[in-house]
Amino acid sequence: MAGLRETKKKNTRKAILEYAEKIFKEKGYSKVKTSEIAKGANIAEGTLFNYFSTKGELFVQAVFVDFNLQTYQIRLPQQIDENILISEMVSIIDFYIKKMASVDKKLVREYFSIVFSTESSEALVARKSIFHMDEMIIQDSKQLLSQLKNEYEIIKEFDVDLAVEIIYGCVIKQFMNYIYSDNWEYFELIEEMKKEIQFVMHGNMLL
Known part of the structure; x- marks a missing residue:
């Protein structure tokens, strides 16, 4: 079970990063909302903040x-x-x-x-x-x-x-x-x- 949880976490993080990179490159940093990224990654916005503390941190991790x-x-x-x-x-x-x-x-x-x-x-x-x-x-x-x-x-x-x-x-x-x-x-x-x-x-x- 622990292995499945870790796999799910990795997949969720990957989905967040992939969608965030896509949307940041399309719209820029200031025009993107974390709720939009969460929706694109099929998670709740609160879940996103379990992986990244701020939008800025996510931006850096996704793009750079x-x-x-x-x-x-x-x-x-x-x-x-x-x-x-x-x-x-x-x-x-x-x-x-x-x-x-x-x-x-x-x-x-x-x-x-x-x-x-x-x-x-x-x-x-x-x-x-x-x-x-x-x-x-x-x-x-x-x-x-x-x-x-x-x-x-x-x-x-x-x-x-x-x-x-x-x-x-x-x-x-x-x-x-x-x-x-x-x-x-x-x-x-x-x-x-x-x-x-x-x-x-x-x-x-x-x-």
Whole structure:
């Protein structure tokens, strides 16, 4: 019996998430009511709150939760040059942001409105999700540059922490520009990031 109850709970949660994702993407966050989601999942509204404490938490779990389940695997050939290094750095960033960037920009803006709103539970859940993605970008960037610093004499004096901090600042700035511009395409975002990373690398490390 316990096994059946657990299976039912998993199926109910799955149904809630699937319908919530569908309706959020169709209508946006603010226009969706939890009663509507509950009806679409064939449950009572009160039952929905047994699984998710707020609409904001459900929104994050349904639309953004699986953005950072995987980690990037750094791959470098034995012989590297500036272009290879920069391409690998861009690949790290692209790996972590491309799924969020694939979501409708209006939805992402609503997501950010939750992230930076209050100390409510939905805000905390949203922050945890996006901050984890940030941490993975920083961690992998440091790993890449530290690996290069250990192996290549030309960058022994390179300040990895400072470089990653500058690059991450560029990523945040350009990504926000992309999200709040209806006319900017994703490939343009990547190209702008690549230019700024190239400037940091070339100006500080490959003299």
